[in-house]
Amino acid sequence: MKDLILAGRKAERSVIEVNGVTIGGNEIILMGGPCAVESSLQMSRSAETVKEAGGKILRGGVFKPRTSPYSFQGLGLEGVNYLVQAAKEQGLLCVTEVIDARSLDLVIDKVDIIQIGARNMQNFELLKIVGRIDKPVILKRGLSATVEEWLLAAEYILSAGNSQVILCERGIRTYEPSTRNTLDLSAVGVAKELSHLPVIVDPSHAAGRRDLISSLSKAAVAAGSDGLLIETHPNPAEATSDGPQSLTPEQFIQLAQELGAVAASVKRSFTYGRHQPDTIESLRAQIDSVDQTILKKLADRMQIVRKLGDQKRLDHVKDSNRQKEIVQRLVNLATELELPAELVKKIYPLIFEFGVQSQIKNRLAQEKELDRTIYPLGSK
Structure with a gap:
């Protein structure tokens, strides 16, 4: 098995x-x-x-x-x-x-x-x-x-x-x-x-x-x-x-x-x-479980971001207005959940930048493969 x-x-x-x-x-x-x-x-x-x-x-x-x-x-x-x-x-x-x-x-x-x-x-x-x-x-x-x-x-x-x-x-x-x-x-x-x-x-x-x-x-x-x-x-x-x-x-x-x-x-x-009360061990186990969930969800997000990149032109990968809208929405949600807004403001720019670089890298690889298909080695 x-x-x-x-x-x-x-x-x-x-x-x-x-x-x-x-x-x-x-x-x-x-x-x-x-x-x-x-x-x-x-x-x-x-x-x-x-x-x-x-x-x-x-x-x-x-x-x-x-x-x-x-x-x-x-x-x-x-x-x-x-x-x-x-x-x-x-x-x-x-x-x-x-x-x-x-x-x-x-x-x-x-x-x-x-x-x-x-x-x-x-x-x-x-x-x-x-x-x-x-x-x-x-x-x-x-x-x-x-x-x-x-x-x-x-x-x-x-x-x-x-x-x-x-x-x-x-x-x-x-x-x-x-x-x-x-x-x-x-x-x-x-x-x-x-x-x-x-x-x-x-x-x-x-x-x-x-x-x-x-x-x-x-x-x-x-x-x-x-x-x-x-x-x-x-x-x-x-x-x-x-x-x-x-x-x-x-x-x-x-x-x-x-x-x-x-x-x-x-x-x-x-x-x-x-x-x-909860023990240190049980609380740590709960933290480990939450961390595992966060990473799984982050991996899901990155997969969606890559798919989204396939729909964009290479010069329109980054959308600053969209990023600002997301941050503002999540800051509001963080406030409701009694989380520091600064946490969102520090974490999400890193997530955005990694997503943008991933999209650019993926599009460049696609275009390179397309060139290879249209113009086989030595045909230009």
Whole structure:
């Protein structure tokens, strides 16, 4: 798999920044919530639990691809609104699963992270679609998928243009009936060896029973997982979906406290409790992620500038009036964002000059090639 995009940057691991939350850095990110969104009150209580435990992301299913057509299929758009509102109340990000293009259209502008479930891991048309959006995607491993098949599914998203892929190991189907699935912790290490993508673990769907969630979560942290996706419900006995594998609020908070000790033993950070401050390591990881985003966007800008240069005459490459308009607009934006205007005034002239020189160099090369085509060597 050495020629694939996902295997091309093993020396530089992907760090995905989502509105201040960094996945793939030094901090282990806790994601929690119910399998299915049922009501506004249920989601508000779930969000409070996740926040108190130090979690950063609220999960909740609103489109449920169930094995039985008679099982609860989700609340759809109504559920999305409950999820988003609850997350907003507690200052959390939110993630939900999409099952087709229609469901993606309904949530794309509302949630922070998109999830592709195990049953859709090889829904290649859906993977191509989410590959064209500018939003992180959690890709769950299929029920019987090999690690290579899982990574090739990720490749569909990456090759379509979306580099923000988070792999999720959630257990695979084996002959063992004691648990719902068999959690393959070795897949965490293998996926990290073969790719540069962050890897998280869903112990809830692997176990199918709440008494094993704690031990599997701790093992996942020790195995190098970048995050945990754990189901919690205000009253699991009344859950419409996956009640037996959902932790109570008290169990979820207790587990988060215990995970902090495990994280410390493997020298990674984990934030427990709503009042704990960011560590130097987590803040530096956030800065690294922002820097990476800035450079990617700057590279995108330079590509557009080169294309623009192809449309200009060589003596009209530099447009001073256009540059002044851009600087003024960005100075105004910087003021709104409480950034020093001087920062814009110092940085952008350098960006403009580099762009102009790049356009001139490219046009001269084009004209030289044209002369070579029209007047072959020795024909003048």
